Amino acid sequence: MPPHVSADSQADQPPLRGTVDALITQTRRLRGEMDAVRRDARAGTADLQGRWQRALCDLALHQLDDLDQHLAQLRDGPxxxxxxxxxxxxxxxxxxxxxxxxxxxxxxxxxxxxxxxxxxxxxxxxxxxxxxxxxxxxxxxxxxxxxxxxxxxxxxxxxxxxxxxxxxxxxxxxxxxxxxxxxxxxxxxxxxxxxxxxxxxxVSELRRSQRTVSETRDSLQRQRHLAQTEHRLAAELQEAVLPPWRGSLRLPRQGPGRLDVSAGRLPSAAGPLMGGAWYDALELPGDETLLTVGDLTGHGIAVASGAATLLGALRGMAMAGTRPAQLLSWLSQLLDTTVEPALGSAVCCRYRPGTRTLTWAQAGHPAPLLFRNGTGRALAAPDGVLLGATPNAGYGQAEETLQAGDLLLLHTEGLLPRQHGAAVTGRLLGLAPRLCGARTAQDGLRTLVDEFGGTEREATACVLIARIVS
Structure with missing residues (x-):
């Protein structure tokens, strides 16, 4: 019988043994380095991206093991x-x-x-x-x-x-x-x-590792897509909650004792995902003005939606003439009865331009800061617990008579990372010479942005400045 021949051309001679040994040595060295990378990955975070990285390391090790064994068989023969x-x-x-x-x-x-x-x-x-x-x-x-x-x-x-x-x-x-x-x-x-x-x-284990990598990558991509969608929706929702005015605002529009108002948000280091912080200034019947800032715990769509609900209720009750203390009491009850109870803080002020009287109440929130004649002080805060903390909570109310040229500063927590209460108040009061020298509320806001805008805070912070112009 004539000898059989392969369907392909005559095969090349197998590589020299020394060449294959060198390839085996390189493969095993690379495997050791890859194993060290895998150990570092396993010691890292336990999130989805970490699991994907570890799966890739496992797949690479499987392939290197496979290559090592194939080279050994090539060297040693069948x-x-x-x-x-x-x-x-x-x-x-x-x-x-x-x-x-x-x-x-x-x-x-x-x-x-x-x-x-x-x-x-x-x-x-x-x-x-x-x-x-x-x-x-x-x-x-x-x-x-x-x-x-x-x-x-x-x-x-x-x-x-x-x-x-x-x-x-x-x-x-x-x-x-x-x-x-x-x-x-x-x-x-x-x-x-x-x-x-x-x-x-x-190739069972190799294919299993590849499936793990693929499934984990797909899950990571879905997670990123959901996170991006949530970022966008939360940002759009909170953008919709913002007051219709931008820059500066004069309230009331006519008459003496008007307020020059400016407000804004200082973003968090985490990026565009916003939480439940808000600010607002609203002209009320009788030429009065509502000034408010507040915050809900947490972040994301649910919290931004909750802040929108609270701010809508606050505006409606303020337009109906509800005084600050009663308004916060009803807001607390509203928050306590929601499907997903949460905690919040707020300060609510009503300003009467005819007498330059500020009536205000707070719910577990930093007191307004008053700057006058080159110095500043925190207003003496009436009693008030966090919104949603206690059923049927009662809130105190205080009054302060303002003067022409006074500057009032309202802010949420989180303005400075890992600092709260007296520490933040001290930093703000240290800006008294610059804030008192501000000709407009917008100038005062720029001072705060210059001072704190680059801070890597954990959550978005809101600030509102109101200056008595006449």
Missing amino acids: PPVPVASPADRAGARHGSLLSRVGSAEWNLLTDEATWSGELYGILGRNPAAPPLTLDELPSLVHDEDRARLTAMVTDCLIDAKPIDGEFRILRRDGAVRTVHMMGEPVLHADGSTASMWAVLRD
């Missing part, structure tokens, strides 16, 4: 068919299936099959049993993949197409494994197909 005891065979089955590579040849002229010892382990077959023929091989394959295997083998035998594909097998121990098969026809001297050889590799 292993002999082992004559193993049942115990040895059991141990082999629990070894590294990832890197195990087996080979087979099916002779079409004699209908004989030859398997390497590793192929028995991959397919979960007893090495003492005869190898399966091409007709019998599909009996090991998962029902959904049999047609794929049949098509690959048919194309190889009839059209001399190389085989390169994967299918799942059902082992006798119940395990489902994924096998990658590469092969080609071996031609007779007359050009007919004499046999088919193939190399089969168990």
Whole structure:
């Protein structure tokens, strides 16, 4: 019988052993470095992005292990068919299936099959049993993949197409494994197909790692998309809550004792995701003016929505003539009865221009700061607990007579990172010479932005400045 020849041209000679040894050394060095990266990743954060990074490290290690084993087989040549005891065979089955590579040849002229010892382990077959023929091989394959295997083998035998594909097998121990098969026809001297050889590799763990990476990446992308959507919706919602005026405002529009008002937000270091901070200035019936700032705990769409609800209720009750203390009491009841109870703080002021009288109340909030003649002080705060903290909470009310040229500063917590209460008040009062020298409320606001605008605060802060201009 004429000798068989491969369907491809004559193969190149295998690489020199020293070259392969050098590649193995490089691969193992890289694996050690990759393992160190994986340990660092596992010691990192437990969020979704951290899990994705660790999954990528695991996948890279699987591939490096695979490469190391393949290079070793290339250097050492094909292993002999082992004559193993049942115990040895059991141990082999629990070894590294990832890197195990087996080979087979099916002779079409004699209908004989030859398997390497590793192929028995991959397919979960007893090495003492005869190898399966091409007709019998599909009996090991998962029902959904049999047609794929049949098509690959048919194309190889009839059209001399190389085989390169994967299918799942059902082992006798119940395990489902994924096998990658590469092969080609071996031609007779007359050009007919004499046999088919193939190399089969168990890639189950590799594919599992790739699925983990893909699924984690998809989850990370969905999480980022949801976060971006929430950022945008929260920003749009809070933008809608902002007062319709921008820059500066004169209230009331006519008459003596008017207020020059300016307000703004100082963003958090976390970016565009806003919370429940608000500010407002609103002209009321009788030429009075409402001044308010407040904040709800937390951040995101739910909190921004809650702030919008509170501010809408506050505006409505203020327009109806409700005094500050009663207004805060009703706001607290409203917050306490919501589906998702929350806590909030607020200061609410009504200014009467005819007498320059400020009537105000606070709910667990920093008191307004009054700047006059180059100095500043915090107004003596009436009693008041956080909004939503206690059912049927009562709130005190205070009055302060203002003078022309006075500057009133209202602000939320969080203006300075990790500083609260007296520390923040002290920093603000230290700006008294500059604030008292401000010709307009807008100038005063610029002073605060210059002083605190670059601070990496944990949450968005609101400030409102009102200056008595006449």
